[in-house]
Amino acid sequence: MSNTTGSDRATPEAETAASGRLRSIVVTYEGAADRRTLYPPDATEVERLTHWLTADADAFHHLDEMR
Numbered sequence: 001m002s003n004t005t006g007s008d009r010a011t012p013e014a015e016t017a018a019s020g021r022l023r024s025i026v027v028t029y030e031g032a033a034d035r036r037t038l039y040p041p042d043a044t045e046v047e048r049l050t051h052w053l054t055a056d057a058d059a060f061h062h063l064d065e066m067r
Contacts, residue, residue: 026057
């Protein structure tokens with residue numbers, strides 16, 4: 001990710017497939033909010049940084065939780 005330091009990292013256990021169409025990954029930051037990026041499985045790292053949705057991880061909710 002573009003603004004990470006050595007202590008910031010993607011958490012592999014947070015990577016999931018959503019209905020087989022999109023994936024998401026959470027990058028944890030020391031002293032800042034964790035960030036989640038949604039992207040298609042074939043997106044390159046550069047495309048993930050420039051073309052896909054990234055927001056604070058706590059802004060995302062499972063659809064079932066919102067019903």
